[in-house]
Amino acid sequence: MKKILCTAITALFLYTACNVSTNLDIQETVFAPDQSIMLSQEATGRGFKTGSKINLLGIGVSGYSDWETINIENLEDKNLILQGPPEVTNRFFQIDASGTKVSLGPYERTSFKVRYNLADTGDINTDLSLIYSVGGRKRNFKLNLVGNFSNIQLTEVKEGEIETVIADSGAAADFGYSPYDDVTKTFKIKNNSNSRVEIQNTVLDADAAAAGFFMPNGALSGFINPGESLEFNVTFRKQGMSEYKQGFIEITHSLSSQPYKAAICGGGSTIPLTIVRKEHGEDIPAAVPYKLTKNCVDFEYKEEVSQRDFAIKNTGIGILYFDSVKYEIPIGSESVFSIINRYENNEKIYPGGTAGISIKFTPQAGMWSETDIVIKDEKTNRTYTLSLTGSGFKQPSDLVDGGLALWLRADRIGTEHVKKVSAANRVLTMPDVSGKNLHAYKYGEDSPTYNAAGINGLPALTFSVEKEGMAVTTKNDTWIVKDAKGTTSFIVFKVSGGDDTRLRNQFAITSSNGDTRVFPHISTYSLYFDPIDGLYGNGKTEGKPLAYRKFNIENSFFSGPRSPAYSRQYSIPDGGIFAAAIRYDSLIQAPYENVHFFLNGDGARTGRTPIGFIDTRNTGDVSSNVRSYGYPVGDGEGNRRTHHIGPNENTNPCKKDYAWSLSAGHPYFSNRVNVQKPYNGTIRNIFMGNNAAGDGPFYGEIAEVIVFERALTDDEIKTVNNYIAVRYNTQPVNDLYTENPALP
Structure with a gap:
């Protein structure tokens, strides 16, 4: 039965195609319009979707208005086919589709022209329809065209003869940018009607006057006979050229209760485009x-x-x-x-x-x-x-396994991210380009300054006074990293040291999970020689010579100026450019340390480690915990050392741990280890250039901060380091571990 029915229907279609009359009316379905296309009025730049109304300009002197261009734009990422030219229902409107394309590619556009029969009074309108197909479906785009006859029109006179119409509420006459000279333009008010027109007043609105436009001969009024015009000048002062400005010429006349408003603009050295x-x-x-x-x-x-x-x-x-x-x-x-x-x-x-x-x-x-x-x-x-x-x-965002949680870049700071204070640009926002929009904002009393050539000729934030700071702070259900098995963080910075002679950390970057300090944390610490007791940094330091400056990484699980968290043997030079990285990996099994610190690697190596390998886990024995911290360093080739490098390498090696020979009850272990559960896999806030309390100011430059919500492999760290090395010219650091400097 199904086969017979299909045969009958097939035969019916064949008869219809051969113009054989049948009693069955078969119609092609035309679907309701969607948002696949948009029409725009070229003279005004306004866009219209289906069901809209377009007010045509009505410019012309007799008979029909001038041809006006209407654009058709394909808004889809697939091809669109026009099934024919636009159609109108009112015979007083004419369509010219001679140059209209039939097929439009993705986001492509074409156009047609329309004009209408001018009348002295009243409006005329028509419905316009456009049949098109996209994705195999036919659709009908409809809108309404309104012809409103303009009895007068304003034209700009160019080169003495050429006239360009400045439509009522249309595109502006542009005076351009001329910082050293005034610019004057000549305009004509033309009477298109069949009767005499009274120009009651021609003036500049308040915006135009405030911008620096003026009419040299003052306000204009008078009568214009049919087909004639009235001429006047407008000048834009050079003093107003510094910025892009705009306003209107307003013409009140006897043929309408509404003024004719012609836009004018000028000034600004930058083309207004995007x-x-x-x-x-x-x-x-x-x-x-x-x-x-x-x-x-x-x-x-x-x-x-x-x-x-x-x-x-x-x-x-x-x-x-x-x-x-x-x-x-x-x-x-x-x-x-x-x-x-x-x-x-x-x-x-x-x-x-x-x-x-x-x-x-x-x-x-x-x-x-x-x-x-x-x-x-x-x-x-x-x-x-x-x-x-x-x-x-490859850049940080190109790692195959992803995990990029934060990427702050100083070179992405724009004028909208700074505030001019005296001669300096104070940074209010450091953009996050990871795609998560976790931007860093001013934190504390003041913000750092923008330095266009801070590190290797590239932009950086300069921290130079006590209360400057930036921070990424989150709340509610937003986190930088939450419950991750590991994290890897990078910071590109330059150390200057500043004038600070107090015994305290200078925080380049520090983080918290909302309650406890976590990684990343990188600071510097300046040690001074006290000739009274012979201890570095003990007591007041004013007037005492700097012995050396060292890196420090720590969190709430170990701290203190004598902690192995410090790179005690490395003196940081002023002006040194560093790319430091901290990797925390909770999946590393004991006895191997779960925190690694890297410095100035490149595409061939992860980087040498002035602090080395550290363990944040509780082993049940405080002394054992500390022993697993320490100084073993990587040589950049994946090898580990258990002593420092220096002239006395063989005769006076540094043991793996400062506390290697100390007893479990030694005072050294007091408050050095927090045996609570570590929370290094969660980061809620990151502070830059200072700590949360604002009493650990960093002195130097910071160009980038990069955070991953996983422990990167050594090869991945090399990839990120290579990006940093190419852009900032960081140099491998050699011979990090030497003997303590001789006492002054």
């Missing part, structure tokens, strides 16, 4: 803040040539004319970065509109690539600098 990418039909900013004043498109790590599609979006109120836009690429950078236009050379971008570009990146193996491309608008004398970056080596 670089965007399409995501689900929306324009998403693609450029990030970079080195305070720049905008950057970062290709990150690429193994092979990469080409990405973007768009230039006009964020101003004037028209961006691409016949006057040029790209300036530094010599030598063309082989690495290049821009490919996806627009016509004479294309115009109205306010809010976009023009497509593609950027190609050719990575250089093992190298960091960076260049600044200058986009120059010769018509307005403005420029826009776009920084392009990328690497031919």
Whole structure:
């Protein structure tokens, strides 16, 4: 039975296709409209979705209005097919679809033109429909077009003869950027009606006047006969050119109760644009803040040539004319970065509109690539600098097993992240680029200053006075790391030491789980010689010579100036650039230590360890706990030493532990070990440049902080260290362990 029914239906379709009359009406389904396309009015830059209303400008002198361009944009990441030209229901409207594309690729656009029969009074309107298919389904896009005849229009006179219409509430007349000279433009008010028009007043609104625009001959009024015009000038003072400013020319006249408002803009050395990418039909900013004043498109790590599609979006109120836009690429950078236009050379971008570009990146193996491309608008004398970056080596976000929990970068600080205080830029925010948006903010009384060339010519935060600090603080159900089996943290910093002669830690970074200090913790400690009792750092230190400065890592499970947590034998030089890493791994079984400290590694080695291998576990015997701390160092090749390196290496070796020969009841062990459950796998807050109490100021520079919510392998640590070494030129540290310096 099913087979017979299918045969009958098939035969019916064949007869219909052959124009044989049947009694069965078969219609193709047209689905309800979705958000796959958007129409935009080129003259105003406004976008419209289905069911909207477009008010046409109605510019013209007789008969029909001037042709007006309406753009059709595909908002999908798949192809879209137009089933025919747009159709209108009112015969007084005309559509020109001669240049309209039938097939649109992902995010591609096309356009059609519309005009209507002018009338002296009243509005006319029409319904417009557009049938298209996407994903195999036909859909119907509908909106309403309204023609509102404009009896007058304002034009800008260019080069004495060419006139450009400045539409009522449309795109602005742009005075450009001219810091050394006033700019004057000539305008005409044209009467398009069949009767005499009284211009009651022509003035600048309050915003335009405050911005620096003025009319040299004052407010304008008078009568205009049909087909004639009235001319006037507007000047923009050079004193107002420092910033992009805008306002309106307001024309009140006898033919309408509403004034004709023509936008004007000028000033600002930077082109008002942004670089965007399409995501689900929306324009998403693609450029990030970079080195305070720049905008950057970062290709990150690429193994092979990469080409990405973007768009230039006009964020101003004037028209961006691409016949006057040029790209300036530094010599030598063309082989690495290049821009490919996806627009016509004479294309115009109205306010809010976009023009497509593609950027190609050719990575250089093992190298960091960076260049600044200058986009120059010769018509307005403005420029826009776009920084392009990328690497031919893996970055912290490229580890196969992931786990990146925090990545603070000083080079991603923009003008919105600082506050100008006197001549310094005080940093209020240090951005997190891990994707989790756990940014560091000012903590305490003051914030550090932004140093454009802090470490190896790259930006860093400068900590130079007592109460400066930054912190990542979380609350409620937000954590930097929670209940992890291990963590690995990196900090890129430079030590200056400052004027602090007090006996205390200088906290580069320290962390807590909300209750207890946890890793990462890295500080420096300055020891001074006291000639009275011969002890380093004992008593007041004013006027006493510095003996040496050392690293310290600690948390609540071991502490104290004589703790093995200190690198007692390493003197840190002022100005030294360090990339320090702390790895905590709870899965390491005793007797092997579960905390490792690394310093200045690269792509070939994890880095030497001035502090070495430390154990935070409770073994049941306080003295045993401390013995498992200590000084064994790695030589960067995976080997371990049980003594320091120095001239007396063979005759006076340093044992594995300072407390090696001490008895269990020795005072050394007092308050050195907290035998409670360790919480190093949870990080709630991280403090930079100071501790939470604000009494441990660090003196120096901090460029990056990177935290993983797992214990990285040695090879992964080498990958991160390589990123740091290439960018900041950190040098391997040799011969960390020497004898204590001779007493002064």
